[in-house]
Amino acid sequence: MAVVRKNILSDTIVRDNFIRGVKLLKAEDSGRRTNQFGIPGPARVVSTYDLFVVWHHIAMTTATPVSNNPGGRNAAHRGPVFLPWHRVMLMLLEQNLQRVLGDANFGLPYWDWAADGDLSPAQQRTAAIWAANCMGGQGAPVATGPFAHRAGDPAAWRIRIVGTSTGQLAAVDRGMRRMFAGGTPSLPRRAHVANALNLNFYDGPNWDSGSQGFRNRIEGWTADTNESAPWLHNRVHVWVGGDMSPTSSPNDPVFYLNHCNADRVWERWLTRYNRAYAPPQTAPGSLRGHRIDDGIASPFGASMTPRQVLNVGAVYSYDVLP
Ligand SMILES: [Cu+2]
Numbered sequence: 646m647a648v649v650r651k652n653i654l655s656d657t658i659v660r661d662n663f664i665r666g667v668k669l670l671k672a673e674d675s676g677r678r679t680n681q682f683g684i685p686g687p688a689r690v691v692s693t694y695d696l697f698v699v700w701h702h703i704a705m706t707t708a709t710p711v712s713n714n715p716g717g718r719n720a721a722h723r724g725p726v727f728l729p730w731h732r733v734m735l736m737l738l739e740q741n742l743q744r745v746l747g748d749a750n751f752g753l754p755y756w757d758w759a760a761d762g763d764l765s766p767a768q769q770r771t772a773a774i775w776a777a778n779c780m781g782g783q784g785a786p787v788a789t790g791p792f793a794h795r796a797g798d799p800a801a802w803r804i805r806i807v808g809t810s811t812g813q814l815a816a817v818d819r820g821m822r823r824m825f826a827g828g829t830p831s832l833p834r835r836a837h838v839a840n841a842l843n844l845n846f847y848d849g850p851n852w853d854s855g856s857q858g859f860r861n862r863i864e865g866w867t868a869d870t871n872e873s874a875p876w877l878h879n880r881v882h883v884w885v886g887g888d889m890s891p892t893s894s895p896n897d898p899v900f901y902l903n904h905c906n907a908d909r910v911w912e913r914w915l916t917r918y919n920r921a922y923a924p925p926q927t928a929p930g931s932l933r934g935h936r937i938d939d940g941i942a943s944p945f946g947a948s949m950t951p952r953q954v955l956n957v958g959a960v961y962s963y964d965v966l967p
Pocket residue numbers: 701721722731
């Protein structure tokens with residue numbers, strides 16, 4: 646039976662289960678060790694939660710095509726596969742949360758950031774999502790909420806693996822960081838989402854962060870009216886700041902709430918435009934990794950293609966589409 650994904654502010658049980666679930670995954674040994682990923686220093690356990698962090702970093706630092714990549718396209722971003730790739734990631738996290746929670750009906754919650762974007766900049770920083778009983782607030786380290794740093798508490802949320810500015814992975818052990826509005830003054834607004842949904846084609850040449858179409862707009866590389874860069878999904882990463890900025894951005898559970906909302910916007914787009922995707926499999930090898938039947942590899946063994954995730958109604962749906 647398909648699960649329903651809900652707004653995290655609308656259901657306290659889903660909210661609390663999400664928080665409990667990510668903590669259980671953070672405490673679970675994935676069976677992998679840091680040295681298997683070339684991370685310098687003594688071999689340490691990689692938790693199931695952190696395996697998603699490593700996966701995201703590796704995808705983001707894998708150029709597609711590997712040899713010549715002027716558009717900056719990587720295995721998960723700046724190209725057509727951005728939306729399917731993150732959909733697969735969210736589905737795998739959701740499955741793992743269902744497993745550790747013992748609840749096959751658990752659906753990943755989303756954060757409707759455009760609703761907050763319509764608030765004043767000051768209200769955005771103290772919105773309900775950042776309450777101590779939800780995601781907690783900002784700081785370096787974060788000092789309130791379920792992911793706050795608490796000195797000497799082994800159950801406190803710790804950042805263990807980060808992506809460095811030189812594209813490497815590094816082992817650390819510290820509290821999580823956020824800095825609201827440090828890199829951009831405000832969240833995306835509902836009007837920006839509506840404008841993105843009016844784009845009636847998915848993606849096109851050069852299939853990168855410079856192309857027109859819905860994918861590049863929701864990812865956040867193309868301009869909307871009267872707002873300086875970045876836009877939409879990218880803007881949320883930059884606005885939250887801290888650990889939401891680098892290749893290891895899944896370190897902050899808010900990553901999943903942001904991407905679940907981007908996925909929700911995509912789902913609306915799919916319902917409107919006949920579940921279209923591009924490029925087709927006949928596209929040249931320079932688009933390998935982004936064509937409709939190219940596999941999306943994961944460290945969890947599963948490999949899905951964009952085509953296989955264009956209609957996920959049997960797996961999950963959203964309580965409300967934008
Ligand atoms: Cu990503």
